[in-house]
Amino acid sequence: MPQLEQIATFPSQIFWLIVTFTALFLVMWRIAVPRIADVLEARQKRIDDNLDKAETAKKEAEAAIEAYEASLADARDKAHGLINDTAAQIAADSAEKDAELTEQLHARIVESEKAIANAREKALASIRDTAVEVAIAATEKLIGDAPDRAAVEKAVDGAMKS
Numbered sequence: 423m424p425q426l427e428q429i430a431t432f433p434s435q436i437f438w439l440i441v442t443f444t445a446l447f448l449v450m451w452r453i454a455v456p457r458i459a460d461v462l463e464a465r466q467k468r469i470d471d472n473l474d475k476a477e478t479a480k481k482e483a484e485a486a487i488e489a490y491e492a493s494l495a496d497a498r499d500k501a502h503g504l505i506n507d508t509a510a511q512i513a514a515d516s517a518e519k520d521a522e523l524t525e526q527l528h529a530r531i532v533e534s535e536k537a538i539a540n541a542r543e544k545a546l547a548s549i550r551d552t553a554v555e556v557a558i559a560a561t562e563k564l565i566g567d568a569p570d571r572a573a574v575e576k577a578v579d580g581a582m583k584s
Contacts, residue, residue: 557577
């Protein structure tokens with residue numbers, strides 16, 4: 423076996439080792455390593471581009487979030503303003519209608535008081551006339567003679583005043 427014969431084959435094995443190592447070294451140095459370096463460089467460039475795109479997308483998302491929050495805050499402010507304006511308008515309308523109703527009620531009360539006063543006067547006049555007639559009739563039945571109408575009216579007026 424040639425492996426066991428070290429003295430005869432040792433120089434040829436060293437020679438072929440050097441030739442093979444040199445050939446493999448040259449192939450790796452000129453062909454394989456540049457290709458690997460190109461692939462690693464392209465990969466790093468892709469990674470950097472993706473990181474840049476991610477950073478840009480992140481900034482755009484942050485800007486969109488800020489715009490959304492500003493829009494939401496603006497919408498809330500507008501809604502609160504509309505609510506306050508509507509509440510103020512409703513309060514003003516309510517106060518106006520309340521004033522109108524108060525005015526109408528006051529006018530009705532005045533009219534009613536006048537009507538009551540007229541009815542009272544008519545009732546009192548009617549009562550006075552009725553009282554005078556009843557007093558005359560009662561006196562006539564009691565004493566048999568009709569009293570003077572003017573005297574009876576004076577007596578009834580005095581009784582009604584007290």
